[in-house]
Amino acid sequence: MEVTTLLFLGFFAAVTILNYALPRVARPYFLLAASYAFFCWSPTNRALLPVLLTATAVTWLCGLVIGKSRQKPVRVLFLTAAVLTCVGLLVYYKYWNLLADSFGGTVAAHRDDLIAPMGLGYFTLAALSYTIDVYRRRCKVETNLLHYALFVSFFPTLVTGPIERYPHFRPQMEKSRRFSYSRCAGGAFRMLWGYTKKMVLADNLNLYIKTVYTSVAGMPGPQLVAATLLFAIRLYMEFSGCCDIVIGAARILGYDLLENFRSPFEAVNFSDFWSRWHMSLTGWLREYVYFSLGGSRCNAVRHMLNLVIVFAVSGLWHGADWRYLQWGLACGVVSVVAQLTRPPRRALERYNPLYREPAVKHFIQRCMTYLLFCGTLVFFACALYDAAPGEIFSGMLTGWEGGLSAAWQSVTGLISASGIDGRMPVVLICGCTIVLAAEHNGTNVARWVRKQCFVLRWTLYYAAAAAILFFGAFGQSAFIYQQF
Numbered sequence: 001m002e003v004t005t006l007l008f009l010g011f012f013a014a015v016t017i018l019n020y021a022l023p024r025v026a027r028p029y030f031l032l033a034a035s036y037a038f039f040c041w042s043p044t045n046r047a048l049l050p051v052l053l054t055a056t057a058v059t060w061l062c063g064l065v066i067g068k069s070r071q072k073p074v075r076v077l078f079l080t081a082a083v084l085t086c087v088g089l090l091v092y093y094k095y096w097n098l099l100a101d102s103f104g105g106t107v108a109a110h111r112d113d114l115i116a117p118m119g120l121g122y123f124t125l126a127a128l129s130y131t132i133d134v135y136r137r138r139c140k141v142e143t144n145l146l147h148y149a150l151f152v153s154f155f156p157t158l159v160t161g162p163i164e165r166y167p168h169f170r171p172q173m174e175k176s177r178r179f180s181y182s183r184c185a186g187g188a189f190r191m192l193w194g195y196t197k198k199m200v201l202a203d204n205l206n207l208y209i210k211t212v213y214t215s216v217a218g219m220p221g222p223q224l225v226a227a228t229l230l231f232a233i234r235l236y237m238e239f240s241g242c243c244d245i246v247i248g249a250a251r252i253l254g255y256d257l258l259e260n261f262r263s264p265f266e267a268v269n270f271s272d273f274w275s276r277w278h279m280s281l282t283g284w285l286r287e288y289v290y291f292s293l294g295g296s297r298c299n300a301v302r303h304m305l306n307l308v309i310v311f312a313v314s315g316l317w318h319g320a321d322w323r324y325l326q327w328g329l330a331c332g333v334v335s336v337v338a339q340l341t342r343p344p345r346r347a348l349e350r351y352n353p354l355y356r357e358p359a360v361k362h363f364i365q366r367c368m369t370y371l372l373f374c375g376t377l378v379f380f381a382c383a384l385y386d387a388a389p390g391e392i393f394s395g396m397l398t399g400w401e402g403g404l405s406a407a408w409q410s411v412t413g414l415i416s417a418s419g420i421d422g423r424m425p426v427v428l429i430c431g432c433t434i435v436l437a438a439e440h441n442g443t444n445v446a447r448w449v450r451k452q453c454f455v456l457r458w459t460l461y462y463a464a465a466a467a468i469l470f471f472g473a474f475g476q477s478a479f480i481y482q483q484f
Contacts, residue, residue: 001041003159003245004199011038016184016252024176028150031253038155039118048117051089056152058085059127060145063134067141075135082131086124090317093120098320119158121317125284127152130166132288139167147173154255156246160239162260162280169255177254182450187251189461190446194244195472196464201431202238203473204420205230211418213385216392220399222407223414224392231381232374233432236264239278248446262442268365270338270372274331276442281317285310304339308332319383326389327379334372427471 001008015034019027040046062082066075093116100110130151133139142148151169177183212219212227243260250257258280267273274282293306308329315328355361382389400407415425438445449460 001038003242004195011041012249019253020179024178027176027254028147028173031155032146032150032153035150035153035155035158039153039158042118044115045118048093048115051093051117051120052123052153055086055089055124055127056149057145058082059131059152060142060148063131063141063148064143066131067134079131079135082128086128090120090124093117094320095316098322102322122157122161122163123152125163125281126157126165129163129284129288133166140170142166142170154250156250156253156255157257159246160242162243162247162258163284164258164280168258172255183254184252186446186450187248189449189464190248190251191245192248192461192464192468193445194241194246194248196431196467197237197241197244197435199472199474200467201428201435202234202241204424204428204471205234205237207420207473208415208418209234209381210385211414213381213387213392216387216395219395220407220410221396222399222411224396226411228374228378228381228392228396232370232377235377235380236261237432237435244446259442261439263436263439265370265436266366266441267369268362269369270331270334273369273373274335281314285314289313304336307335307339311335318380321383323379323383323389327376327383330376330379334376424471427467431467 001011015031019030019034022030036049039052040049059082062078062085065078069075069078093114096108096114097110100108130139130142130148134141142151147170148166150173151164151166154164154169157164209227209231212223213231216224240261247257247259260278260280262276262279264273264276267276290306290310293309294302295306296303298306309332311328311332312325313328314331315325318324318327349355349361354364378392379389381387382392399410402410420428438448449457452460
């Protein structure tokens with residue numbers, strides 16, 4: 001069930017009305033039934049329901065034993081069982097065919113009928129975090145299986161996250177909120193804001209990016225550079241827009257989910273960027289992988305290796321394609337280089353006349369961070385559009401003979417030919433500028449709008465709805481991160 005369809009909106013509206021019509025004590029159980037109905041809506045997912053049930057039942061039982069036992073060998077044994085179950089499900093359903101194709105069938109035979117269930121990467125990490133938190137005594141044991149099952153399968157988070165933590169989710173489930181017009185109105189605008197970013201900005205930008213990345217052969221450098229720079233914007237509008245939709249939907253239902261973005265393009269270095277981008281996954285990897293490996297509390301070589309490992313895991317989590325791993329390794333290498341060069345860079349900054357003005361300094365740092373991120377995203381985009389990273393990087397160096405003027409004309413010509421014509425370029429430029437400005441410094445746009453006067457508030461509501469109606473790219477593909 002695509003969240004950009006009227007079917008989803010109808011389903012969500014029905015769930016919301018029934019949820020508030022029921023007694024508070026019954027709401028978690030109703031939402032559990034609604035979540036399983038959402039998961040089983042597709043016949044493909046219906047056949048894979050045992051995967052969700054297995055991840056839920058095994059991690060709950062392991063958490064129960066870990067929480068009740070005081071014997072460390074027993075606790076370690078059941079923690080290992082939970083980890084192997086969740087990781088095993090991920091490896092089997094996401095990476096079986098990758099291993100089979102990469103090693104010529106010597107490791108495993110290719111299976112054409114193997115399809116990963118929706119949200120596999122999200123509900124397995126959420127379930128695993130609960131078990132680890134119980135093992136570390138950071139989370140109370142949940143004795144109610146149905147309450148825990150709702151945490152694992154809550155349908156807004158099944159689409160594209162964020163990856164929830166049980167200590168954050170549990171209190172909201174135990175004390176269900178009463179209906180609040182202000183809260184629901186804020187959630188509805190958050191959804192509307194997300195649909196605008198997804199359908200008006202991201203999907204229209206994708207028309208040009210897809211044209212370039214699916215026809216790399218003979219494509220001049222200016223086109224490849226422009227598509228790569230725009231892909232970072234498109235990815236942000238797509239993914240953060242999706243998160244706005246699901247966070248807004250959850251808020252209407254009475255739940256506050258973890259935030260996933262905080263103005264990432266305002267980051268002044270690569271480390272700062274990853275503290276702002278996909279924060280639920282980054283936080284999960286930092287908490288359960290990076291710190292488990294020793295984090296920075298070890299020698300310099302081991303610290304750098306830990307960074308590379310964490311980014312490599314992040315790359316593999318994104319999909320069964322070696323290019324995702326290459327993207328993760330590229331991010332890891334950039335992070336390591338940034339760590340190693342930090343002292344000399346800070347020393348040189350004192351002699352840079354441009355850095356004497358803080359505004360200029362931050363602008364330059366943000367531009368450099370953005371370019372670094374775009375460079376690593378070449379691997380990610382190649383995995384998504386099935387292109388060769390080597391061809392992209394080498395192609396970027398060609399086709400600049402006519403200078404910047406000729407390059408600009410070439411890019412604008414192809415943008416128009418790809419379907420972005422008429423007033424759409426102006427809409428995209430103004431729309432992206434407004435979004436980035438409105439979300440400056442991590443501003444919660446929905447909360448800000450709710451504080452404005454009636455006239456301004458409803459003007460913004462109608463403007464966002466009109467933008468979707470007149471400029472939305474309907475019929476586009478599903479969210480990028482829905483496949484993970």
